[in-house]
Amino acid sequence: MTTGHVGRTYQDSTPWWPQPPRPREGAPDVIVVVLDDVGFGSLGCYGSEIATPAMDGLARDGxxxxxxxxxxxxxxxxxxxxxxRNHHAVGMSLLSNADSGFPGKRGTVTHRAATIAEVLRDTGYNTYALGKWHLAPMDQTSAIGPYDQWPLGRGFDRYYGFLEGISDQFHPELVQDNHRVEPPRTPEEGYHLTEDLVDRAIAYVSDHKSVGPDKPYFLYLAMGAGHAPHQAPEEYLRRHRGRYDEGWDVIRERRHARQIELGVIPPGTALAPRNDGVLPWAELPAGERAVAARLQESFAAMMEHTDAHLARLLAHLDRLGTRRDTLIVLMSDNGASQEGGRLGNTNSIAYENGDEVPHADNLARLDEIGGPRCHGNYPWGWAQAGNTPLKRYKQNTHAGGVRAPLVVCWPAEIAGGGVRSQFHHVIDVTPTILDVIGAEMPETRGGLPQLPVHGTSMRYTFADPAVPTRRTTQYFEMYGHRAIWHEGWKAVAYHERGTSYDDDRWELYHLDDDFSECHDLAAERPDVLHELIGHWWSEADRYEVFPLDDRNFAERAAMYHSAASPRRRRNFTLYPEMSRIPGGVTPLIYDRSYTIDAEVRLRDGDEGVLLSQGDVNGGHVLYVAGGRLHYEYNHQGIRYRVHGDRPLPAGDRTLSVLFRRTGDGKGVAALAVDGRPASEERPLTTARYLIGWQGLVLGRDALSPVSWDYPPGFPFTGTIERVRIELGDDVPGAVHEVFD
Known part of the structure; x- marks a missing residue:
């Protein structure tokens, strides 16, 4: 509705100006900080010995x-x-790496579920996202999009971070807004992703307050820490040498005692017994203890480094004078990770392919752990210590997977230093923010009817520590593991992959009296257990949980890519001007025959990388050095090299590698020049599901290097006309059946 009038001339017209949306007077700035794989007992304010003074300060003030x-x-x-909303209901049952072919398992967030960023922007906020996204389908993250599930497509005005679920902290594959960018510095120049993200956060806030000081903002800062790889600057790694030689049993007991002292767990809370497969520290051989301690040192170093840079952001808010009127939410996305395996892991791709890194290989890399040459993750024993006093881990629906730290700080309204024990769930964060700023989720947006909000605002807990929870029921499901919380009781079933769900044993805990889920009451209260199991089935039906699926994401991704994705194509022509192709869009060379032909123009002395894909964990690279053609296939740290047997002549040449699959996970590779053999065949083993985290690029090996046999980057000095890749049809197993 307008209040103006358009006449024939301006003298007999009345002007008017559309008014942009405005939030309520005094609406606060909002910052949400998400840590990754940081368990309940991993922060200082939750009982850990890890020094997190900035995060502890938020707890002290909130x-x-x-x-x-x-x-x-x-x-x-x-x-x-x-x-x-609940994750199955919006389509994200697992990861955004694949669409499993069912409504609750699309690997994307339906546009029928508006994000808090979309709503706040509509309300008059500016919105900024930094760090990990992992909500766009991985095969939609290339330069051709589509972009509707990228941060700018889901309500953010600006974005700087990484789209995948994992990032090398020294060599990230960065995206700014809707395009890929290179890191501003190298690791040798002191680069680390956490520092970069906080630099950007400070810049975004400074821009905002300089130009629109009266307009509020929403800042979503999703750290890579403490997801593997656990990497930190050398000075932080050195501080922790020997700090964890006492082992996980001692550390867990100390954290447990400290948690009771701090009031974050009730007196009398039991310390859960060791998870299956976790040995007493004293029973580990000396070499295994050395590796395990070093892996935990790198995690602690990463967390302390992250805290130091979060402190810079908080100090900047103090400098601007806006800290008091800023609502800050600090949380972790799930419990500590079991993905390091029994021994710990110095190669994260090995885990994704279902392999265990041998202890001897881990030990050989002891001094690389925490640095740019290693993607390390701690063993199960340290993961359980991270989840003190709870059992199990990330991926599981026991408390170790789903009970997480949450700190809420808003000095303008919240008196600091309190502890709140009301049951809440991550779906309650968005309703809380909307409540605080005086906005509501719309019933329709962009012409689409919106799903109802499933969460409940937590604001009622801000002033009253004793007020009863307003939640009654919450279901959980992941990889077939199931659980439900209802009015203080929890039923939970651990599922062994590949077994019948009917064989799963349901456990029953009264969490009001049993914080750490140590006293199973299933036999004593079958009536309660039966009722809760019935609740789980009805909630699962209501929120699109079915069908249950216990396959890992790599298996699901392999099926999707062969059955439905454009990546089914077998012939690719790549041009040197292209930007990096992310890992989710690269040609699927895994465990199949392939040919790579690089059409180049060579001068005498030209050298450099023609094609590289992957990183220090695994990948492959075709390059020219010393006047000869070379190919290296890095399979989970095992490096296979094929060298040309003669000097390359100048001129227009086709430089090729031919890989022929000879069995499951193995084959032979050979080189050719202008179609003529240029090497003997070299046997090698190959990746099953993933070759490396980082993508494919022509003309250099930028970021985390596939090979150590050439200088950093090693740009090609000749001319690449194009690179052709042809994939064989000898795809193994179930995927082969889909092709047929």
Whole structure:
């Protein structure tokens, strides 16, 4: 409705100006900080010995929640966090890496579930996202999009970070807004992703307050820490040498005692017994203890480094004078990770392919752990210590996977130093923010009817520590693991992959009296257990949980890519001017025959990388050095090299590698020049599902290097006309059946 009038001339017209949306007077700035794989007992303010003074300061000035829950995995938690709805209902049952072919398992967030960023922008906020996204389908993250599930497509005005679920902290594959960019510095120049993200956050806030000081903003800062790889600057790694030689048993007991002292767990809370497969520290051989301690040192170093840079952001808010009127939410997306395996892991791709890194290989890399040459993750024993006093881990629906730290700080309204024990879930964060700023989720947006918000605002807990929880029921599911919380009781079933769900044993806990889920009451209260199991089935039906699926994401991704994705194509022509192709869009060379032909123009002395894909964990690279053609296939740190047997002549040449699959996970590779053999065949083993985290690029090996046999980057000095890749049809197993 307008109040102006358009006449024939301006003298007989009345002007008017459309008014942009404005939030309510005094609406606060909002910052949500998401840590990754940081368990309930991993922060200083939750009982850890890890020094996190900035995070502890937020707890001192705000509230710690001790009964806050998340989903057991990263993408689902982020989908629920940003929408206020349950993750299956919005389509994110697992990860955004693949569409499983069912409504609740699309690997994307439906546009029928508006994000908090979309709503706040409509309300008059500016919106900024930094760090990990992992909500766009991985095969939609290339330069051709589509972009509707990228941060700018889901309500953010600006974005700087990484789209995948994992990032090398020294060599990230960065995206700014809707395009890929290179890191501003190298590791040798002191680069680390956490520092870069906080630099950008400070810049965004400074821009905002300089130009629009009266307009509020929403800042979503999703750290890579403490997801593997656990990497930190050398000075932080050195501080922790020997700090964990006492082992996980001692550390867990100390954290447990400290948690009782701090009031984050009730007196009398039992320390859960060691998870299956976790040995007493004293029973580990000396070499295994050395590796395990070093891996935990790198995690602690990463967390302390992250805290130091978060402190810079908080100090900047103090400098601007806006800290008091800023609502800050600090949380983790799930419990500590079991993905390091029994021994710990110095190669994260090995885990994704279902392999264990041999202890001898881990030990040989002891001095690389925490640095740019290693993607390390701690063993199960340290993961359980991270989840003190709870059992199990990330991916599981027991407390170790789903009970997480949450700190809420808003000095303008919240008196500091409190602990809150009301049951809440990640779907409650968005309703809380909307409540605080005086906005509502719309019933329709962009012409689409919106799903109802499933969460409940936590604002009622800000002033009253004793007020009863307003939640009654919350279901959980991941990889077939199931659980439900209802009015203080929890039923939970651990599922062994590949077995019948009917064989799963349901456990029953009364969490009001049993914080750490140590006293199974299933036999004593079958009536309660039966009722809760019935509740789980009805909630699962209501929120699109079915069908149950216990396959890992790599298996699901392989099926999707062969059955439905454009990546089914077998012939590719790549041009040197292209930007990096992310890992989710690269040609699927895994465990199949392939040919790579690089059409180049060579001068005498030209050298450099023609094609590289992957990183230090695994990948392959075709390059020219010393006047000869070379190919290296890095399979989970095992490096296979094929060298040309003669000097390359100048001129227009086709430089090729031919890989022929000879069995499951193995084959032979050979080189050719202008179609003529240029080497003997070299046997090698190959990746099953993933070759490396980082993508494919022509003309250099930028970021985390596939090979150590040439200088950093090693740009090609000749001319690449094009590179052709042809994939064979000898795809193994179930995927082969889909092709047929």
């Amino acid at each position: 509230l710690r929640y001790t009964n806050f829950h998340v989903t057991p995995l990263c993408s689902p938690t982020r989908a629920s966090l940003l929408t206020g």
